[in-house]
Each structure stands twice: as C-alpha cells, then as structure tokens.
Amino acid sequence: EELQYVFDAVTRIRTELQGRVPLIGFSGSPWTLACYMVEGGGSDDFRTVKAMLYDRPDLMHHILKTNAQAVASYLNAQIDAGAQAVMIFDTWGGALADGVYQQFSLSYMREVVSQLQHEKDGVRIPAIVFTKGGGLWLEELADIGADAVGVDWTVNLAKARALVGHKVALQGNLDPNVLFAGPQQIRAEVTKVLESFGKPAAGSGHVFNLGHGISQYTPPEAVTVLVETVHEVSRAMRSDAA
CATH class of the missing domain: 3.20.20.210 (TIM Barrel)
Structure with a gap:
C-alpha cells in the first residue's frame, strides 16, 4: 500500500x-x-x-x-x-x-x-x-x-574531476549558507564553483547543485540569483568551449 x-x-x-x-x-x-x-x-x-x-x-x-x-x-x-x-x-x-x-x-x-x-x-x-x-x-x-x-562543499571540484570525472558525472557543490549572502556574493561564489569544475568536455559532466540540502530559511530571491547565474555563466562557458 x-x-x-x-x-x-x-x-x-x-x-x-x-x-x-x-x-x-x-x-x-x-x-x-x-x-x-x-x-x-x-x-x-x-x-x-x-x-x-x-x-x-x-x-x-x-x-x-x-x-x-x-x-x-x-x-x-x-x-x-x-x-x-x-x-x-x-x-x-x-x-x-x-x-x-x-x-x-x-x-x-x-x-x-x-x-x-x-x-x-x-x-x-x-x-x-x-x-x-x-x-x-x-x-x-x-x-x-x-x-x-x-560532493559536498569541502571537496575541490577540479581535483574531483581529475580523479573520477572520466568515470562519472559530478554533482555539487555550493555551500548552502552562501544563499544568506547578498546577490553579488552569491553570483561570485556560484561562478567559483562552475569555474572550479572547468569547461565542459566529452565524457566529463557536471550538475550544479548545493553541497547539501537547502535551509528552510533561505530567501527565495537568493535561489533566483543562483539559478540565473548558473544559466548565464554555464552558457558562456559552453560557448567558449565550442
């Protein structure tokens, strides 16, 4: 049942x-x-x-x-x-x-x-x-x-990619508490995560995510900033890699 x-x-x-x-x-x-x-x-x-x-x-x-x-x-x-x-x-x-x-x-x-x-x-x-x-x-x-x-936020994505990125995709890894900072800092930290993994390449995938669960107290507008930044930066990185 x-x-x-x-x-x-x-x-x-x-x-x-x-x-x-x-x-x-x-x-x-x-x-x-x-x-x-x-x-x-x-x-x-x-x-x-x-x-x-x-x-x-x-x-x-x-x-x-x-x-x-x-x-x-x-x-x-x-x-x-x-x-x-x-x-x-x-x-x-x-x-x-x-x-x-x-x-x-x-x-x-x-x-x-x-x-x-x-x-x-x-x-x-x-x-x-x-x-x-x-x-x-x-x-x-x-x-x-x-x-x-x-992976959680204690892991360096570049090192993780070098270690296992040819075997599996990686998911992560922004510290959820970044979302309590201001918009400018959120954008900076999201960009750091994406740049840490690096430009996309065949056989090496990345799913952007928080390093663990989101707090119930997270301002919704902070999540909006996060999503918009991921879209903007990742599209630019894919364009540069093409």
Missing part, C-alpha cells in the same frame, strides 16, 4: 510538471536510514547506532540489508511512476571511520544501485550517489555502478 501511494503521488506530480522540469526521485541510504531508526532522530555523535555497529555488527548488517532492499524497491517504484533520475543521500556516511564506511555504508549503496532499473521505456535512468563528508572515498563511490557522484 505504501509503494502504491508513492507510485500514485509521483505519477500525479509527473503529470503536473510534464515538460517543465525534470523529476528526480530520492531516498536516504541504508546507513543513513539506520541512523534515524536507531537514534530516533538526528544526533550530534550517533553514539547509539555506532555502539550497535561495533557491539552487534550482525544485527547492524541485518538492518542494513533490509534497508537496502526497501530503498531499491522505493526508488524503483518512483522510476515506474515517472522519475527521470534517482539519487541516494548518504547524509551520515561521513560520520563513519575509514574501513567502517566501506563495510557498513558503501557496500549497501552498491547493493541498492545493483537492484535499480537503469532503463525505462527505452530511456536511461541515471543513478546518483552522495555521501556528505565523503571526499575521502570519491574513487570508491565512483566504482559502485552509479552514473554520478554528488
């Missing part, structure tokens, strides 16, 4: 937005969902869920496997309802230690990606993965089968 509700809701939104904007489906990652399930909400240190991870890794793996199956089904339902791309948000993967991340977060995102529909009605459905604080693991993220990797 819940998946049918998702299907009906996404189908309704798709009908309303048809031809105007792309429709992107999304879900939390298995690990991020486990954090909320065990902690009961957000946390400063994720002490409870990480204690479970170390004390009862068997139980944590059971939770994560169950979550991975649910996330894959949820995203596939969104694809069936018309989502044109899907994204997995691993918001709390960066809270894990190196080595632990690969075992308890990355491996389950790989499992989700492997179960996704990658084509619908003859059209490619891109999959995007994102780990907040995951700059250390860019090469590993780029190898789990997704089409694009999101």
Whole structure:
C-alpha cells in the first residue's frame, strides 16, 4: 500500500510538471536510514547506532540489508511512476571511520544501485550517489555502478574531476549558507564553483547543485540569483568551449 501511494503521488506530480522540469526521485541510504531508526532522530555523535555497529555488527548488517532492499524497491517504484533520475543521500556516511564506511555504508549503496532499473521505456535512468563528508572515498563511490557522484562543499571540484570525472558525472557543490549572502556574493561564489569544475568536455559532466540540502530559511530571491547565474555563466562557458 505504501509503494502504491508513492507510485500514485509521483505519477500525479509527473503529470503536473510534464515538460517543465525534470523529476528526480530520492531516498536516504541504508546507513543513513539506520541512523534515524536507531537514534530516533538526528544526533550530534550517533553514539547509539555506532555502539550497535561495533557491539552487534550482525544485527547492524541485518538492518542494513533490509534497508537496502526497501530503498531499491522505493526508488524503483518512483522510476515506474515517472522519475527521470534517482539519487541516494548518504547524509551520515561521513560520520563513519575509514574501513567502517566501506563495510557498513558503501557496500549497501552498491547493493541498492545493483537492484535499480537503469532503463525505462527505452530511456536511461541515471543513478546518483552522495555521501556528505565523503571526499575521502570519491574513487570508491565512483566504482559502485552509479552514473554520478554528488560532493559536498569541502571537496575541490577540479581535483574531483581529475580523479573520477572520466568515470562519472559530478554533482555539487555550493555551500548552502552562501544563499544568506547578498546577490553579488552569491553570483561570485556560484561562478567559483562552475569555474572550479572547468569547461565542459566529452565524457566529463557536471550538475550544479548545493553541497547539501537547502535551509528552510533561505530567501527565495537568493535561489533566483543562483539559478540565473548558473544559466548565464554555464552558457558562456559552453560557448567558449565550442
């Protein structure tokens, strides 16, 4: 019943937005969902869920496997309802230690990606993965089968492009708090992000985005400045590259 509700809701939104904007489906990652399930909400240190991870890794793996199956089904339902791309948000993967991340977060995102529909009605459905604080693991993220990797604002886009830009597209990575600055500074920071990635080239794509979620307090007019600047600067860069 819940998946049918998702299907009906996404189908309704798709009908309303048809031809105007792309429709992107999304879900939390298995690990991020486990954090909320065990902690009961957000946390400063994720002490409870990480204690479970170390004390009862068997139980944590059971939770994560169950979550991975649910996330894959949820995203596939969104694809069936018309989502044109899907994204997995691993918001709390960066809270894990190196080595632990690969075992308890990355491996389950790989499992989700492997179960996704990658084509619908003859059209490619891109999959995007994102780990907040995951700059250390860019090469590993780029190898789990997704089409694009999101990066947060701590990552240098030029270096990320040199490292994995030939394997996947990159998405990101403006600090969301830039949108509380004035219009001139917003334009300057947006331009820096685009110039950091560099001019477009075959086999190396970039989707401009914030480095994480937008604040509910963000002034709408600041978003307008952002969008207009992205359009203006990116068009100029493509023109220069032609």
